[in-house]
Amino acid sequence: xxxxxxxxxxxxxxxxxxxxxxxxxxxxxxxxxxxxxxxxxxxxxxxxxxxxxxxxxxxxxxxxxxxxxxxxxxxxxxxxxxxxxxxxxxxxxxxxxxxxxxxxxxxxxxxxxxxxxxxxxxxxxxxxxxxxxxxxxxxxxxxxxxxxxxxxxxxxxxxxxxxxxxxxxxxxxxxxxxxxxxxxxxxxxxxxxxxxxxxxxxxxxxxxxxxxxxxxxxxxxxxxxxxxxxxxxxxxxxxxxxxxxxxxxxxxxxxxxxxxxxxxxxxxxxxxxxxxxxxxxxxxxxxxxxxxxxxxxxxxxxxxxxxxxxxxxxxxxxxxxxxxxxxxxxxxxxxxxxxxxxxxxxxxxxxxxxxxxxxxxxxxxxxxxxxxxxxxxxxxxxxxxxxxxxxxxxxxxxxxxxxxxxxxxxxxxxxxxxxxxxxxxxxxxxxxxxxxxxxxxxxxxxxxxxxxxxxxxxxxxxxxxxxxxxxxxxxxxxxxxxxxxxxxxxxxxxxxxxxxxxxxxxxxxxxxxxxxxxxxxxxxxxxxxxxxxxxxxxxxxxxxxxxxxxxxxxxxxxxxxxxxxxxxxxxxxxxxxxxxxxxxxxxxxxxxxxxxxxxxxxxxxxxxxxxxxxxxxxxxxxxxxxxxxxxxxxxxxxxxxxxxxxxxxxxxxxxxxxxxxxxxxxxxxxxxxxxxxxxxxxxxxxxxxxxxxxxxxxxxxxxxxxxxxxxxxxxxxxx
Amino acid sequence: xxxxxxxxxxxxxxxxxxxxxxxxxxxxxxxxxxxxxxxxxxxxxxxxxxxxxxxxxxxxxxxxxxxxxxxxxxxxxxxxxxxxxxxxxxxxxxxxxxxxxxxxxxxxxxxxxxxxxxxxxx
Amino acid sequence: xxxxxxxxxxxxxxxxxxxxxxxxxxxxxxxxxxxxxxxxxxxxxxxxxxxxxxxxxxxxxxxxxxxxxxxxxxxxxxxxxxxxxxxxxxxxxxxxx
Numbered sequence: 001x002x003x004x005x006x007x008x009x010x011x012x013x014x015x016x017x018x019x020x021x022x023x024x025x026x027x028x029x030x031x032x033x034x035x036x037x038x039x040x041x042x043x044x045x046x047x048x049x050x051x052x053x054x055x056x057x058x059x060x061x062x063x064x065x066x067x068x069x070x071x072x073x074x075x076x077x078x079x080x081x082x083x084x085x086x087x088x089x090x091x092x093x094x095x096x097x098x099x100x101x102x103x104x105x106x107x108x109x110x111x112x113x114x115x116x117x118x119x120x121x122x123x124x125x126x127x128x129x130x131x132x133x134x135x136x137x138x139x140x141x142x143x144x145x146x147x148x149x150x151x152x153x154x155x156x157x158x159x160x161x162x163x164x165x166x167x168x169x170x171x172x173x174x175x176x177x178x179x180x181x182x183x184x185x186x187x188x189x190x191x192x193x194x195x196x197x198x199x200x201x202x203x204x205x206x207x208x209x210x211x212x213x214x215x216x217x218x219x220x221x222x223x224x225x226x227x228x229x230x231x232x233x234x235x236x237x238x239x240x241x242x243x244x245x246x247x248x249x250x251x252x253x254x255x256x257x258x259x260x261x262x263x264x265x266x267x268x269x270x271x272x273x274x275x276x277x278x279x280x281x282x283x284x285x286x287x288x289x290x291x292x293x294x295x296x297x298x299x300x301x302x303x304x305x306x307x308x309x310x311x312x313x314x315x316x317x318x319x320x321x322x323x324x325x326x327x328x329x330x331x332x333x334x335x336x337x338x339x340x341x342x343x344x345x346x347x348x349x350x351x352x353x354x355x356x357x358x359x360x361x362x363x364x365x366x367x368x369x370x371x372x373x374x375x376x377x378x379x380x381x382x383x384x385x386x387x388x389x390x391x392x393x394x395x396x397x398x399x400x401x402x403x404x405x406x407x408x409x410x411x412x413x414x415x416x417x418x419x420x421x422x423x424x425x426x427x428x429x430x431x432x433x434x435x436x437x438x439x440x441x442x443x444x445x446x447x448x449x450x451x452x453x454x455x456x457x458x459x460x461x462x463x464x465x466x467x468x469x470x471x472x473x474x475x476x477x478x479x480x481x482x483x484x485x486x487x488x489x490x491x492x493x494x495x496x497x498x499x500x501x502x503x504x505x506x507x508x509x510x511x512x513x514x515x516x517x518x519x520x521x522x523x524x525x526x527x528x529x530x531x532x533x534x535x536x537x538x539x540x541x542x543x544x545x546x547x548x549x550x551x552x553x554x555x556x557x558x559x560x561x562x563x564x565x566x567x568x569x570x571x572x573x574x575x576x577x578x579x580x581x582x583x584x585x586x587x588x589x590x591x592x593x594x595x596x597x598x599x600x601x602x603x604x605x606x607x608x609x610x611x612x613x614x615x616x617x618x619x620x621x622x623x624x625x626x627x628x629x630x631x632x633x634x635x636x637x638x639x640x641x642x643x644x645x646x647x648x649x650x651x652x653x654x655x656x657x658x659x660x661x662x663x664x665x666x667x668x669x670x671x672x673x674x675x676x677x678x679x680x681x682x683x684x685x686x687x688x689x690x691x692x693x694x695x696x697x698x699x700x701x702x703x704x705x706x707x708x709x710x711x712x713x714x715x716x717x718x719x
Numbered sequence: 720x721x722x723x724x725x726x727x728x729x730x731x732x733x734x735x736x737x738x739x740x741x742x743x744x745x746x747x748x749x750x751x752x753x754x755x756x757x758x759x760x761x762x763x764x765x766x767x768x769x770x771x772x773x774x775x776x777x778x779x780x781x782x783x784x785x786x787x788x789x790x791x792x793x794x795x796x797x798x799x800x801x802x803x804x805x806x807x808x809x810x811x812x813x814x815x816x817x818x819x820x821x822x823x824x825x826x827x828x829x830x831x832x833x834x835x836x837x838x839x840x841x
Numbered sequence: 842x843x844x845x846x847x848x849x850x851x852x853x854x855x856x857x858x859x860x861x862x863x864x865x866x867x868x869x870x871x872x873x874x875x876x877x878x879x880x881x882x883x884x885x886x887x888x889x890x891x892x893x894x895x896x897x898x899x900x901x902x903x904x905x906x907x908x909x910x911x912x913x914x915x916x917x918x919x920x921x922x923x924x925x926x927x928x929x930x931x932x933x934x935x936x937x938x
Binding site (some may be wrong): 168169171173174175176178179180187189190191192194197199200202205206208209211212 | 852857860863864868888889890892894896897898900901904921924925926927933935
Binding site (some may be wrong): 040048 | 725729731732733735736737739743751774775776794795796797801803805812817819820821824825826827828833834836837838839840
């Protein structure tokens with residue numbers, strides 16, 4: 001609700017320009033002389049005045065922004081926040097921001113543009129670390145009582161008003177308050193009680209002796225009536241009691257469960273929060289004096305609430321205790337129970353899949369299919385939480401690391417409302433921390449280096465999350481030095497990871513940083529150099545069935561992209577058969593399926609379009625009985641750039657798989673991540689492709705050394 | 720006969736908006752741009768209500784209120800202080816100085832009008 | 842019974858600003874068994890202190906065996922009294938009592 005007066009708005013704009021000029025001048029002066037108290041005061045006043053006057057014109061954006069600045073500057077003034085060049089360098093763009101916004105207002109744009117909102121959020125985020133006390137801007141509009149929503153029907157109230165003896169001397173005139181009271185409704189009856197007037201010789205004409213009793217009929221809630229007497233409350237005795245108690249008693253009886261008497265009374269509208277506080281204060285005093293009194297008794301004795309209403313509230317409270325079912329908004333559920341539900345839904349999905357095979361025609365069946373799918377989605381949604389909270393934790397990390405490293409970095413967080421499985425959120429936090437520190441440590445240059453390269457001294461770090469094709473993608477990007485392709489390649493050749501002279505794409509080169517023991521940083525800092533490399537990050541991500549990749553332009557920055565499934569509970573699987581057993585390969589690991597060439601049967605590798613593809617015979621790996629099928633297939637799987645073929649007897653196609661964790665007995669088992677139940681009731685093991693590939697590679701090496709038999713050894717390590 | 724209100728704030732736009740609102744409700748308005756200026760404005764005139772900001776150059780609102788209260792003509796004049804949520808200690812100082820009513824900044828003109836009419840009729 | 846009638850005129854403000862001056866002045870006009878007629882035509886402003894003052898004067902007059910009568914209330918006085926439902930003679934409005 002803006003104040004609509006062009007002339008006044010012009011005054012405001014002129015004034016705002018002047019204030020900003022002096023604000024800016026002051027900041028620059030402060031940079032030269034950080035202890036100049038006069039300047040600090042002047043700057044504070046500018047922000048303060050800006051906030052105050054913008055509020056009058058309903059410029060809420062500016063009110064909120066200036067409020068944070070004002071609060072921060074207030075702490076500077078009190079000496080709890082120190083003036084540093086860093087502080088100044090952030091306050092100056094804040095002033096610029098206000099300047100641009102004010103010019104927008106001058107052109108008639110009251111609402112900030114999306115860009116301005118984003119800019120202000122970014123600036124406020126940068127201010128925040130300086131002042132942990134900085135809070136959300138105060139509410140602009142005073143809403144007298146929104147917690148007691150009441151139908152606007154006139155109601156009668158009895159008021160007993162005894163004003164403090166000094167109220168007249170304080171300039172508080174009861175007649176003026178009563179006149180204002182009348183504006184809330186109708187004063188049906190009012191009497192002046194002069195019984196406290198002393199004899200003429202004892203009377204001080206400046207002392208207040210009069211009391212008033214009034215009957216007010218109004219639609220306003222009690223809290224609004226009470227607020228009339230805000231300015232005199234401290235020394236006065238103000239009692240406001242509903243005339244029609246039955247209405248409150250009825251409302252209390254029909255109220256949802258409440259634990260506390262005060263809450264019941266407050267919600268009924270019979271008593272205001274302020275009155276409860278007062279009663280509690282009196283109760284505490286009494287307790288201190290040795291006598292414990294119930295709050296209800298205090299309320300009655302003080303005339304705050306009529307006995308009948310208090311009694312009704314007590315009855316209500318008792319009923320709550322009997323049948324307590326608290327918290328209607330959110331329910332805390334044991335995660336195990338939730339898993340059990342999801343598990344059951346999963347089985348339902350499976351069972352239904354079995355039915356679906358036999359009867360695809362029935363319309364009712366397809367209806368059930370759809371419903372089960374929805375149930376599955378909503379069951380999974382129960383585990384979903386926004387990732388924002390996890391991302392926001394990095395504000396602090398960035399700030400602290402920057403202080404340690406003497407760097408200036410601005411963190412932008414976007415997409416914090418993207419949701420993912422709670423279990424995933426918890427487990428992605430460590431890899432993310434590593435990536436953020438890595439960016440700060442090795443990616444973003446020191447301010448001096450940046451300036452030399454013609455970049456802004458302050459680096460940009462961005463955390464972004466979004467949903468993409470059933471996955472969640474989390475990006476960590478910086479505008480730092482980027483990856484040095486040549487150096488990575490040289491090092492890889494040095495370590496024997498790549499043959500010298502190999503022609504690799506950028507992507508292939510960048511992927512090398514995820515190799516174990518690979519680090520290009522010349523100096524190891526206290527932050528990142530903990531022996532935990534990018535290979536661990538990749539392993540962690542892979543363990544969550546995700547993948548990770550890097551994009552980089554030398555000198556301009558790097559983006560690391562983590563792609564994760566939304567949930568760990570259900571995967572899209574690829575069902576294969578080996579002998580009489582079924583296995584599930586996670587579909588996102590499968591790149592293609594090819595026929596097993598008959599002439600490669602005696603080798604352990606095959607030719608796939610000119611490339612050598614090693615393969616694993618699942619039949620042997622798991623020591624299964626029976627002969628190989630006559631025509632076998634190879635499922636090509638890929639993990640972390642490594643490709644391997646899995647030799648199977650039959651391809652049964654895609655299969656939505658509910659993962660059932662293996663029992664503790666099998667916790668040592670490496671190549672299997674879980675099991676699932678098939679439509680026909682059979683159990684299928686879910687293959688864990690990562691360990692399968694690495695484990696097998698290890699075995700290969702051992703085999704060369706000892707001529708052992710890989711399949712048997714693998715089977716032996718299972719239990 | 721309209722009652723007279725003195726509005727003291729270093730922001731011209733705040734003074735202007737408050738003045739327009741108060742005049743619209745039938746009050747007469749005087750303005751002061753800081754404590755020193757406001758004391759000059761008093762000048763023994765009959766003032767029914769003073770609205771003052773706290774933070775002002777030259778002389779802040781609390782000093783101004785304390786000074787005004789020393790003058791016999793304004794000993795009992797009601798005073799509305801413009802405070803902010805973050806200034807609880809300043810609010811207490813203002814109360815000691817003699818300002819018993821307050822409006823929290825930022826405010827809407829109608830909030831100011833409500834506070835004023837609790838204290839004096841037009 | 843000596844029925845003495847005196848007249849006092851109040852003018853300008855009858856408020857907290859003037860109460861300390863007006864109160865003794867009014868009390869001085871009271872006497873045993875005397876009725877004081879207080880003219881309110883010249884009162885330009887009245888607040889709670891003014892109301893309280895008139896009520897106190899009336900009580901004191903009655904205690905002395907006389908009375909205080911108010912007449913010719915100005916608009917400012919009537920407006921103030923109306924807030925607390927008193928008529929221009931400072932009697933509860935609506936006649937009862």
